[in-house]
Amino acid sequence: MAITVVGSVAYDSIETPAGRRERCLGGAATYFSLAASYFCDVRVIAVVGEDFGPEQESVFKARNIDTQGIEHTAGKSFFWEGSYLENLNEAKTHNTELNVFAAFEPKIPDAYRDSEFLFLANIDPVLQRRVREQMPDVKLVAGDTMNYWINDHRPALLEVLKGLDMLLINDTEARVLGGDKNLVKAARAVMSLGPRFLVVKHGEYGATLFHGANAESGHSHTFRAPALPLEEVVDPTGAGDSFAGGFFGYLASQKQLTPGSLRRAMFYGSVMGSFACERFGTERLQEISRAQIDERFNLFRELTHLD
C-alpha cells in the first residue's frame, strides 16, 4: 500500500538545551515520510527552492521515498527558526519564511494516483483541500493542522475536516478547535466536524485515540499510548509528524482497519516520535532499522502492560 503525503519540505534552524543547528533538512512532510517509509511506500507532494539539491534529495531516496511530486522552483525553500530553551514540549518560533510555498499549486503526478492513503500534513487548509479534491478515490485520509489555521483560517479548515477520516493534533489544538477545556468533550466536538478518528498528542505523556463510537459507549473506544521517558531529548522538532508517519504508515501496511491495528498504530506512532527526539533534525529517522523499531515497540508494551 502507498501513502501520498502533502506538506512542507523545509529548512529548520533549531536551538535546544542540547545545542544549535543551522538550516537542517526538516518540514512536516519530510519527518512524516521518513517515519512512514519503514512501513509502506511513500510519495511526497511539496515544493522546494534552488537551495534543495541532490544531497537533500538523497535523504528521501535512501528510504525509497518517491519524490516525483516535489516541485523544484525558483527561490528559496520554506524556512523555520525556533527554540525549545524554556520548554521542550513547545517550540518558540522566531521566524517563518513561506518562500516558495507562498505560490504553491500542488499537482499530483500520475504515478501517485493509485495511492490508497492520503496524509495532509500541516499546511494551509486551502492547499490541503486542493490535494484532497484531486485524489477522490483514496481509501483513508488523515491530516494535521495547527493553532494558526484553527484560529485565523477556520472556514477553510472546516472544509478540510469534512473530508478527513482521521485528524492528529496536540492537546492545545484539540481544546481550541473543539472549544472545550475538557479533552473528552473537546474530542467529541472535533469529531462532529468530520473525522471519525481523533488522535490527540500529549508530547512527553503520549497520545490518546478517540473514535466516534466513544460518544455513545463511554470510554471503551478510547486508547492511550505512552511516550517513552527519554533521558535526553536532543530535539523535539518533528516528533508529532514522526508520530503521524509511524501511525499512518503502520495502518497503510495493514489489510484492515481494526481495533487491534489502530492500537498497534498508536504504539508505532509513539515509537517513531521517540526516535525523532534522539538527534537533531531527521538524523535519527534516517538511520534506524525495522528491527530497532520493533524492539522499541516491545519496550512500549513492557512500559504499559500488566503482564
Add this chain to the structure above:
Amino acid sequence: MAITVVGSVAYDSIETPAGRRERCLGGAATYFSLAASYFCDVRVIAVVGEDFGPEQESVFKARNIDTQGIEHTAGKSFFWEGSYLENLNEAKTHNTELNVFAAFEPKIPDAYRDSEFLFLANIDPVLQRRVREQMPDVKLVAGDTMNYWINDHRPALLEVLKGLDMLLINDTEARVLGGDKNLVKAARAVMSLGPRFLVVKHGEYGATLFHGANAESGHSHTFRAPALPLEEVVDPTGAGDSFAGGFFGYLASQKQLTPGSLRRAMFYGSVMGSFACERFGTERLQEISRAQIDERFNLFRELTHLD
C-alpha cells in the same frame, strides 16, 4: 495486612468550574485512608479540633478505618481553601490554616504497632520523621511531600527520604527535588536520596513508576499507568492522595512486592484517583464498591493494552 497513615484530616473550601463547597471533609490522610480502605485495614494518625464531630468520624467508621490515632484537641482543625478555575491540574491556594496541626505531637496507639505498612502523607517532614522513628519494624514505608517542604525545609525532608522505600510526588516536585528538568534524570537523582521506588504523578496524563534498577538497565524498570480521560472533573482535590491510597493499599493486600503487583498497584492508584475527581471532596470515595473498582481497573486495561 494493615497500613498506618499519618497526615492531615482537615476541612477544605473548594472552588472548581463545577461549583463551590465550603468546609467539606478533606486532608491527605482522609483521602488516602478512604482509597486504601477498599484493599486493606487502615489506621490513621492525625489531630483534629473541636469542629470534628461524630458526623466526620462516621465517614471513617463506615469504611472500617481505625480512628484511635486521631487525637482530639482544643481549637480548630487544619483548614485549606483553594480553587481550580484556570487549571484543573493545579490548585491555587487561597488560605492555609494549620490550626491544631501547629503543635501536633504524633503518638502511635499500641494497637497500630503491628502495622506492616506505613504511609507518611504530605505534612511537615519533622512530623513524618517522628512517626517513622516510632515504627521501626514496618515492612514498607512510602511517603509524599510538596514543593513547600522541598524548597524551604530541605534538610528535614532529606532525613525523611533516607528512611523511605517509596516516594509518590508530582512532575514539578520530582523536577525540583531531583534538580533536573528531564524527568528520567530527575527520577534517578531523587532515588539516590533514599527511595528505591519513585512514583511520579502526571495529573490527567497518568503516572510513571521508576525504580532503582532503571539506572543500569535503561527503560525496562519503568512503568506508565494512564489516567482515565474523564468527561467531567468535578473536583481534583485529593486525587493524588487517592492515587497513593489505591497504590499502597493494593500493595498491602498482596503477599509479595513483585513487578506484577507493582504494575497492578499503579493501575489501582489511577483508578482511585479517577473516582476521587468525580464528585466534590470525598463524596465519591465514600460510596464506591470493590466491584466498581475492578470494573474500572478493567477499563484501564482496555485503555492501554494492545490485545
